[in-house]
Amino acid sequence: xxxxxxxxxxxxxxxxxxxxxxxxxxxxxxxxxxxxxxxxxxxxxxxxxxxxxxxxxxxxxxxxxxxxxxxxxxxxxxxxxxxxxxxxxxxxxxxxxxxxxxxxxxxxxxxxxxxxxxxxxxxxxxxxxxxxxxxxxxxxxxxxxxxxxxxxxxxxxxxxxxxxxxxxxxxxxxxxxxxxxxxxxxxxxxxxxxxxxxxxxxxxxxxxxxxxxxxxxxxxxxxxxxxxxxxxxxxxxxxxxxxxxxxxxxxxxxxxxxxxxxxxxxxxxxxxxxxxxxxxxxxxxxxxxxxxxxxxxxxxxxxxxxxxxxxxxxxxxxxxxxxxxxxxxxxxxxxxxxxxxxxxxxxxxxxxxxxxxxxxxxxxxxxxxxxxxxxxxxxxxxxxxxxxxxxxxxxxxxxxxxxxxxxxxxxxxxxxxxxxxxxxxxxxxxxxxxxxxxxxxxxxxxxxxxxxxxxxxxxxxxxxxxxxxxxxxxxxxxxxxxxxxxxxxxxxxxxxxxxxx
Amino acid sequence: xxxxxxxxxxxxxxxxxxxxxxxxxxxxxxxxxxxxxxxxxxxxxxxxxxxxxxxxxxxxxxxxxxxxxxxxxxxxxxxxxxxxxxxxxxxxxxxxxxxxxxxxxxxxxxxxxxxxxxxxxxxxxxxxxxxxxxxxxxxxxxxxxxxxxxxxxxxxxxxxxxxxxxxxxxxxxxxxxxxxxxxxxxxxxxxxxxxxxxxxxxxxxxxxxxxxxxxxxxxxxxxxxxxxxxxxxxxxxxxxxxxxxxxxxxxxxxxxxxxxxxxxxxxxxxxxxxxxxxxxxxxxxxxxxxxxxxxxxxxxxxxxxxxxxxxxxxxxxxxxxxxxxxxxx
Ligand SMILES: Nc1ncnc2c1ncn2[C@@H]1O[C@H](COP(=O)(O)OP(=O)(O)OP(=O)(O)O)[C@@H](O)[C@H]1O
Ligand SMILES: [Mg+2]
Numbered sequence: 001x002x003x004x005x006x007x008x009x010x011x012x013x014x015x016x017x018x019x020x021x022x023x024x025x026x027x028x029x030x031x032x033x034x035x036x037x038x039x040x041x042x043x044x045x046x047x048x049x050x051x052x053x054x055x056x057x058x059x060x061x062x063x064x065x066x067x068x069x070x071x072x073x074x075x076x077x078x079x080x081x082x083x084x085x086x087x088x089x090x091x092x093x094x095x096x097x098x099x100x101x102x103x104x105x106x107x108x109x110x111x112x113x114x115x116x117x118x119x120x121x122x123x124x125x126x127x128x129x130x131x132x133x134x135x136x137x138x139x140x141x142x143x144x145x146x147x148x149x150x151x152x153x154x155x156x157x158x159x160x161x162x163x164x165x166x167x168x169x170x171x172x173x174x175x176x177x178x179x180x181x182x183x184x185x186x187x188x189x190x191x192x193x194x195x196x197x198x199x200x201x202x203x204x205x206x207x208x209x210x211x212x213x214x215x216x217x218x219x220x221x222x223x224x225x226x227x228x229x230x231x232x233x234x235x236x237x238x239x240x241x242x243x244x245x246x247x248x249x250x251x252x253x254x255x256x257x258x259x260x261x262x263x264x265x266x267x268x269x270x271x272x273x274x275x276x277x278x279x280x281x282x283x284x285x286x287x288x289x290x291x292x293x294x295x296x297x298x299x300x301x302x303x304x305x306x307x308x309x310x311x312x313x314x315x316x317x318x319x320x321x322x323x324x325x326x327x328x329x330x331x332x333x334x335x336x337x338x339x340x341x342x343x344x345x346x347x348x349x350x351x352x353x354x355x356x357x358x359x360x361x362x363x364x365x366x367x368x369x370x371x372x373x374x375x376x377x378x379x380x381x382x383x384x385x386x387x388x389x390x391x392x393x394x395x396x397x398x399x400x401x402x403x404x405x406x407x408x409x410x411x412x413x414x415x416x417x418x419x420x421x422x423x424x425x426x427x428x429x430x431x432x433x434x435x436x437x438x439x440x441x442x443x444x445x446x447x448x449x450x451x452x453x454x455x456x457x458x459x460x461x462x463x464x465x466x467x468x469x470x471x472x473x474x475x476x477x478x479x480x481x482x483x484x485x486x487x488x489x490x491x492x493x494x495x496x497x498x499x500x501x
Numbered sequence: 502x503x504x505x506x507x508x509x510x511x512x513x514x515x516x517x518x519x520x521x522x523x524x525x526x527x528x529x530x531x532x533x534x535x536x537x538x539x540x541x542x543x544x545x546x547x548x549x550x551x552x553x554x555x556x557x558x559x560x561x562x563x564x565x566x567x568x569x570x571x572x573x574x575x576x577x578x579x580x581x582x583x584x585x586x587x588x589x590x591x592x593x594x595x596x597x598x599x600x601x602x603x604x605x606x607x608x609x610x611x612x613x614x615x616x617x618x619x620x621x622x623x624x625x626x627x628x629x630x631x632x633x634x635x636x637x638x639x640x641x642x643x644x645x646x647x648x649x650x651x652x653x654x655x656x657x658x659x660x661x662x663x664x665x666x667x668x669x670x671x672x673x674x675x676x677x678x679x680x681x682x683x684x685x686x687x688x689x690x691x692x693x694x695x696x697x698x699x700x701x702x703x704x705x706x707x708x709x710x711x712x713x714x715x716x717x718x719x720x721x722x723x724x725x726x727x728x729x730x731x732x733x734x735x736x737x738x739x740x741x742x743x744x745x746x747x748x749x750x751x752x753x754x755x756x757x758x759x760x761x762x763x764x765x766x767x768x769x770x771x772x773x774x775x776x777x778x779x780x781x782x783x784x785x786x787x788x789x790x791x792x793x794x795x796x797x798x799x800x801x802x803x804x805x806x807x808x809x810x811x812x813x814x815x816x817x818x819x820x821x822x823x824x825x826x827x828x829x830x
Contacts, residue, residue, distance in 0.1 A: 056714060077716040092711035094704050096775045098521075105704065106697075106716045115695035122514075140517045 005068035007032040007197035008053060008084065008166050013062035015048055017400060020392050022048040023059065024221040030197050030214075032165075035188060037208045038201045040218030041239050041432045042404025043390040046201045047089050049218075050170045053199075054086035055079040066166070083165035087172050089201075089403050089430070091155050095144035100125030102143055103158050128161050133183060136294075147294055148175045149458075160187055167191060169200035171403065173207060174430045177292050177458045178493050185211050203404070203432050204459065205232040232433070240434050248465035249441045251484060252448045255284040255468075261319045263452035264335075264421045266304070269313035274299040275476040276313055281421070281452040286443065288467030289456040290492045296476035297456050301425050304454070305337035306330040317420065331360060334420030338411050338427050346410045349399030353391050354380040356398050356409050360417045383412040388435065403430045411439065415446075422446060424455035428462065440466060460489035460496075472496050524768015524776055527820045528783040531766065535790035542797040553676070560679050561672040561744050563789040565590070565737040567683055569756045570763035570781035571690070572733035575726045577764055580706045580773025581630060581637030583727070586734050586760050588648030589622045590753030593738030595652045598661025598748020608667055616735045622648060623731020627724035645757065652750040659749040663742050671743035679740075683782060690778045702726050706774030762809075763788050766816055787816075 006029040015023040023045045030036035038046050051057035055073035063070055066082050073079045093102050100122045109120040125139035137150050152175045173181050188198050216226045217238045224238050262280035270276045274296045281287045289297050302308030306324035314321055322333045339346050347356050357380040365376050380394055387408040391401055398409055411427055428436045447453050457463050463470050464487045472480040472495035480495035543551045569586050576583040593615045600611040629640040693699040701722035704712035709719050742748050767784030769776030791812055795805050
């Protein structure tokens with residue numbers, strides 16, 4: 001095949017969902033042996049293009065070409081038959097089934113009688129995983145029982161294991177930590193060397209810089225340019241149509257621990273996978289928590305929010321011990337948690353943006369048991385504006401928003417509760433650069449108001465720049481404490497992986 | 502690279518099986534418990550333990566519910582619900598009562614025909630759900646009435662006659678041989694779980710659009726699940742006729758509800774995609790034991806439904822609580 005024919009091409013795709021015009025003449029061309037990044041603001045139409053190319057969405061107009069030939073993709077299997085595999089932004093794993101069943105769905109090993117051989121199923125899945133260098137995922141575990149990062153890896157492994165000629169990855173790194181991203185990029189390079197075409201989206205510029213051969217920028221449902229060299233600043237300008245800050249905002253002056261009683265103090269808090277940990281956060285302090293997936297930070301956050309089971313220890317708010325047996329108690333005490341998996345832990349996807357925003361506030365928004373709709377609309381509307389949520393209306397179901405905009409709604413819900421202690425669990429996951437900056441500024445403003453902020457991020461860069469201190473967890477305990485200024489991403493990563501010996 | 506923290510928490514195959522089948526294990530525990538209570542109450546009332554006769558009648562009386570529970574499971578796993586189970590049992594029970602006859606050939610032929618009628622009923626449900634894009638609860642509520650109406654036309658008055666040989670084959674009154682059918686059913690389920698259809702049923706119950714994204718034909722799978730369900734409901738109708746030695750176009754009605762009860766007790770999630778028909782079969786036996794217990798405890802039959810309901814709520818709460826505990830650890 002000629003070198004000039006793109007491996008995959010979208011030409012002037014148009015797609016509307018009800019009244020929302022997701023794509024209005026979007027084009028994209030990616031070549032074999034190339035890693036092609038697709039960037040754009042939340043809601044720019046990246047996922048919609050990828051869904052169209054993967055056969056999950058039917059465009060209203062335009063053309064799709066694979067290997068130069070025009071194709072129609074009524075369903076994903078048609079794309080699969082053409083060698084095109086997709087990791088969708090919202091994962092397509094079956095939660096109540098095992099990792100092995102998911103990995104080998106519709107291609108299970110059979111016995112001579114033609115029945116699925118469950119023993120070999122697990123063994124084959126194990127070797128598929130191991131063949132791609134993944135050793136820590138248990139093929140017999142149910143998908144709903146493994147952490148989000150592992151789920152994301154399973155989804156990626158499933159696509160790669162088909163040896164795709166074209167691979168679409170829609171925000172594959174959003175829930176991965178540094179080491180897993182390194183693994184993924186290794187796989188991408190290997191596929192590229194074999195002549196595959198890889199199209200991926202990400203909101204992390206350092207990832208794009210390190211692996212993309214070319215970059216297509218999307219804005220408002222269409223492409224606004226394709227580049228081989230592009231600075232982050234220029235990209236953001238193209239994405240938003242205006243100049244936007246992309247630096248990390250300055251940290252407000254660190255509160256002096258001696259001046260204050262800690263807003264949050266944790267003494268010997270223990271939970272499954274969490275050895276007893278102790279630390280304190282002063283009012284106005286931003287404390288970052290780092291570490292690899294599965295090393296206890298998730299359990300720590302859940303325990304502090306009353307959503308996980310603490311097996312021992314004490315939590316003090318402003319010096320007073322509090323009981324956190326369930327999220328309601330935590331919320332009343334003034335703790336808010338913005339969780340990791342917006343789909344299963346946070347949002348009610350079929351309900352409206354307004355209802356989702358007011359969910360944590362219902363008590364405060366009601367008078368005599370009746371919800372004051374006007375006040376609700378006013379508060380929700382204000383929050384939508386503050387966070388620049390892109391939605392057709394306050395009444396639109398949250399499930400129809402783009403991934404990043406869903407994340408903003410979730411954040412907005414908790415900000416509305418005016419919490420004393422804010423637990424942020426990877427809140428910038430899937431959020432575009434411009435909004436990320438806004439969220440960072442918001443975090444600093446909230447800290448400046450005297451709130452205590454405890455935040456976990458899978459992005460070491462964020463931890464390095466946004467925390468007065470960073471505690472790095474390893475194997476369920478605090479392995480290192482880093483103090484600003486002078487923290488670098490490398491410090492955070494090396495503290496997370498350093499051998500315990 | 503550090504030693505992997507997660508790898509060390511990897512469980513053995515057995516540990517996984519235990520943790521992932523909590524519903525089934527609870528069903529076993531509930532069955533053992535209810536049998537024990539039953540024996541105790543029986544002993545208190547009669548001065549001796551229940552024997553072979555009680556076992557035989559229990560098995561024969563429960564088999565139709567066992568089959569209905571399997572039928573219900575198939576549909577519930579796809580994230581649907583089949584309210585027409587009772588209607589299909591009515592209809593097939595009525596046809597069996599007037600059609601079975603005395604010769605072996607006729608019995609076999611009519612039995613097969615009855616199963617096909619059940620499959621056709623399921624096909625109707627499945628097509629309406631898959632292509633009509635209608636809610637399963639609405640579709641099967643409508644077809645329930647339709648099947649009941651047809652059943653009354655087929656057998657306006659209770660009656661008909663089922664040959665002794667047929668009763669001996671399906672609901673033998675002299676020994677608990679029908680337990681073999683239950684074992685056979687469990688084996689069938691074991692196999693079904695390992696076919697493309699079985700996997701498809703679980704997959705669409707978990708997440709229909711995700712399953713479709715990986716090449717599972719959701720419509721076809723749904724239709725086949727309803728058809729297979731209809732066939733098992735028809736088998737329930739046959740067993741019912743054999744046990745009663747006659748037909749009645751209304752005795753099936755109660756099976757719609759009791760099959761759902763059995764499914765829930767058996768640990769099958771009404772949200773689809775989780776659980777097993779074997780659990781539902783145990784759930785059917787638990788349901789019978791509860792009725793037996795209430796009988797020997799001399800509960801006024803008028804209040805029987807009340808206590809059954811109470812027990813069901815308790816069991817579901819317990820199952821949910823224990824399930825969550827196991828999950829967390
Ligand atoms: N099923 C749907 N129903 C209604 N609107 C939709 C649907 N899917 C997408 N949209 C809308 O289409 C637009 C584009 O969404 P898309 O998911 O493609 O954005 P994106 O570029 O992937 O954003 P993100 O970076 O946040 O993932 C958004 O405004 C979104 O609200
Ligand atoms: Mg997207």
